[in-house]
Amino acid sequence: xxxxxxxxxxxxxxxxxxxxxxxxxxxxxxxxxxxxxxxxxxxxxxxxxxxxxxxxxxxxxxxxxxxxxxxxxxxxxxxxxxxxxxxxxxxxxxxxxxxxxxxxxxxxxxxxxxxxxxxxxxxxxxxxxxxxxxxxxxxxxxxxxxxxxxxxxxxxxxxxxxxxxxxxxxxxxxxxxxxxxxxxxxxxxxxxxxxxxxxxxxxxxxxxxxxxxxxxxxxxxxxxxxxxxxxxxxxxxxxxxxxxxxxxxxxxxxxxxxxxxxxxxxxxxxxxxxxxxxxxxxxxxxxxxxxxxxxxxxxxxxxxx
Amino acid sequence: xxxxxxxxxxxxxxxxxxxxxxxxxxxxxxxxxxxxxxxxxxxxxxxxxxxxxxxxxxxxxxxxxxxxxxxxxxxxxxxxxxxxxxxxxxxxxxxxxxxxxxxxxxxxxxxxxxxxxxxxxxxxxxxxxxxxxxxxxxxxxxxxxxxxxxxxxxxxxxxxxxxxxxxxxxxxxxxxxxxxxxxxxxxxxxxxxxxxxxxxxxxxxxxxxxxxxxxxxxxxxxxxxxxxxxxxxxxxxxxxxxxxxxxxxxxxxxxxxxxxxxxxxxxxxxxxxxxxxxxxxxxxxxxxxxxxxxxxxxxxxxxxx
Numbered sequence: 319x320x321x322x323x324x325x326x327x328x329x330x331x332x333x334x335x336x337x338x339x340x341x342x343x344x345x346x347x348x349x350x351x352x353x354x355x356x357x358x359x360x361x362x363x364x365x366x367x368x369x370x371x372x373x374x375x376x377x378x379x380x381x382x383x384x385x386x387x388x389x390x391x392x393x394x395x396x397x398x399x400x401x402x403x404x405x406x407x408x409x410x411x412x413x414x415x416x417x418x419x420x421x422x423x424x425x426x427x428x429x430x431x432x433x434x435x436x437x438x439x440x441x442x443x444x445x446x447x448x449x450x451x452x453x454x455x456x457x458x459x460x461x462x463x464x465x466x467x468x469x470x471x472x473x474x475x476x477x478x479x480x481x482x483x484x485x486x487x488x489x490x491x492x493x494x495x496x497x498x499x500x501x502x503x504x505x506x507x508x509x510x511x512x513x514x515x516x517x518x519x520x521x522x523x524x525x526x527x528x529x530x531x532x533x534x535x536x537x538x539x540x541x542x543x544x545x546x547x548x549x550x551x552x553x554x555x556x557x558x559x560x561x562x563x564x565x566x567x568x569x570x571x572x573x574x575x576x577x578x579x580x581x582x583x584x585x586x587x588x589x590x591x592x593x594x595x596x597x598x599x600x601x602x603x604x605x606x607x608x609x610x611x612x613x614x615x616x617x618x619x620x621x622x623x
Numbered sequence: 624x625x626x627x628x629x630x631x632x633x634x635x636x637x638x639x640x641x642x643x644x645x646x647x648x649x650x651x652x653x654x655x656x657x658x659x660x661x662x663x664x665x666x667x668x669x670x671x672x673x674x675x676x677x678x679x680x681x682x683x684x685x686x687x688x689x690x691x692x693x694x695x696x697x698x699x700x701x702x703x704x705x706x707x708x709x710x711x712x713x714x715x716x717x718x719x720x721x722x723x724x725x726x727x728x729x730x731x732x733x734x735x736x737x738x739x740x741x742x743x744x745x746x747x748x749x750x751x752x753x754x755x756x757x758x759x760x761x762x763x764x765x766x767x768x769x770x771x772x773x774x775x776x777x778x779x780x781x782x783x784x785x786x787x788x789x790x791x792x793x794x795x796x797x798x799x800x801x802x803x804x805x806x807x808x809x810x811x812x813x814x815x816x817x818x819x820x821x822x823x824x825x826x827x828x829x830x831x832x833x834x835x836x837x838x839x840x841x842x843x844x845x846x847x848x849x850x851x852x853x854x855x856x857x858x859x860x861x862x863x864x865x866x867x868x869x870x871x872x873x874x875x876x877x878x879x880x881x882x883x884x885x886x887x888x889x890x891x892x893x894x895x896x897x898x899x900x901x902x903x904x905x906x907x908x909x910x911x912x913x914x915x916x917x918x919x920x921x922x923x924x925x926x927x928x
Contacts, residue, residue, distance in 0.1 A: 333724075333726075333727055334687060336691065337727055338686070338687055338690045338691075338698075338704065338724060338725060338727070338729075339698050339702055339703060339704040339725075339727055339729040340698060340701070340702060340727070341697075341698040341699065341700055341701055341702075341703065342701060345698075349691070349697060357691055379684065379687065379720075379723055379724055380687060380688070381643070382639060382643055382684065382685060383685070383688050385643045386641065386643075386654070386662055392646075392654060393643075393644050393645060393646040393650075394646065395646055396645070396646055396647060396854055396855065397644055397645060397646075397855060398644060398646065399643065399644040411723050411726070411748065411751050414748075415684075415720070415723045415724075418684055418716045418720045418723075419638075419643060419684055419720075420643060420644075421638075421716070422638055422642055422643070422644050422645070423856075424643075424644040437747075437748075440747055441746040441747060441748045442742075442745055442746060443716065443719075443742075443746045443748070446716050549701055550701065550702060551728075
């Protein structure tokens with residue numbers, strides 16, 4: 319049987335690495351051809367069963383560049399795309415901006431919760447996605463759906479917050495609802511998760527992902543006050559709806575105790591020290607976890623029946 | 624005195640070259656590392672007086688990639704950008720999509736007509752441009768404004784149509800209004816124009832640009848029925864609001880008779896044969912005109928006083 323394949327299309331958080339107006343040490347290194355750190359695009363994950371048809375999780379503003387640099391996603395006919403489905407996990411600009419690019423009368427299924435669909439519908443610019451070609455698939459939390467043949471997926475609420483541009487005063491933090499979701503993948507006996515945004519690793523979430531074969535998890539910031547320390551912002555990770563990797567409320571320690579086959583940090587902010595060699599990255603790797611990068615491919619090989 | 628510098632950030636029309644789901648001969652060539660044709664990003668022009676501060680005309684969805692590949696637009700401080708102004712010439716996705724990228728609390732001036740501002744305001748997602756940092760400058764047609772020190776600019780109506788996603792039934796074609804505009808640049812004794820979309824070269828428009836030092840002009844399609852012939856679409860250039868380069872209603876012949884110092888075709892569709900060597904490109908070059916490419920730089924050197 320065909321393998322279950324994951325391809326990190328974009329490993330960085332909103333703004334990417336480098337951010338357009340940032341010259342922090344990571345951003346400067348990513349612009350420097352002499353540095354081992356290369357530029358990384360904004361958050362998106364491709365999933366395939368067998369490598370021919372693909373489902374894309376989150377439509378990054380960089381999707382055009384991501385498709386261009388990924389031969390598996392190139393068209394095979396005059397008008398064609400291996401991308402059969404796009405699934406949206408929240409309404410942040412870095413997760414929906416790319417929907418403006420996937421126009422041109424190409425049929426695909428667009429999966430989202432009704433809360434996320436309401437955000438799209440409130441913006442006429444997303445009318446570029448002609449309903450004659452793009453089939454809306456409204457998904458309820460915890461309901462099984464199939465973005466590709468041979469792949470069962472399920473959306474579930476994780477603690478988060480509404481998208482920044484939808485904030486009205488101080489947002490409620492750590493709320494669970496349809497605004498921020500994780501994805502569960504079941505295929506060929508494997509169980510995997512994609513959780514690019516998460517404010518707290520609750521007991522319920524820990525139990526859910528325990529023993530999974532693979533978990534892509536929110537690696538936005540290493541320390542909660544990192545943006546303040548680097549001097550690029552005034553918000554903590556928590557205020558942005560993202561738990562830190564390190565610290566007593568961080569994800570590293572609890573994730574390492576859940577018997578997960580492989581943990582990969584994704585949605586990494588430009589300020590995060592795990593982009594480069596150093597004690598922070600060493601701590602992640604010492605815990606047996608990986609740091610995503612654009613083009614990272616993970617194949618789960620089918621177990622013999 | 625400092626030179627007036629133009630930098631083509633994106634030479635391609637909406638969708639870019641290659642388009643994500645297109646495998647026409649140009650798109651296939653642009654994906655082929657062995658081909659001399661390289662990938663090109665979506666329509667945008669940078670303008671500078673002296674090369675330090677920049678005004679960007681149209682915010683391409685590829686703006687993040689364009690900034691990354693243009694050292695002149697890299698930040699010089701922890702939070703900084705040489706981009707001081709962004710000017711929008713119409714509400715097409717390929718001209719406003721990039722506004723979703725230039726967030727991150729960076730101050731700049733956003734110049735647009737009230738018609739284009741209404742489109743932005745009707746889409747809450749553009750709320751990522753925090754008014755505390757991005758100063759809206761509503762410009763009336765034919766009113767002089769200064770996107771940069773030492774640069775006088777003027778918006779003027781050109782024949783066009785409303786953006787595709789704003790169409791309501793069959794749109795009125797060739798209308799002149801605030802929906803599609805050209806830009807006139809005056810600086811250091813030079814006169815230049817940026818007209819990335821134009822449905823007809825009217826007598827009034829011809830008189831306006833006559834004798835200019837430099838004109839960037841709508842090069843979307845070479846022949847009006849090109850997309851139909853290539854098989855990628857059912858619309859003519861006219862139906863999209865773009866006059867062809869060739870033919871009796873084309874721009875090539877009339878533009879060649881206006882005594883313009885240099886004409887550069889921009890906003891080039893993926894189907895356009897001028898991307899590559901051949902009789903069409905030869906015809907453009909024989910008329911003394913140029914085909915834009917990403918990174919093309921044109922300096923107008925200040926005349927001695």
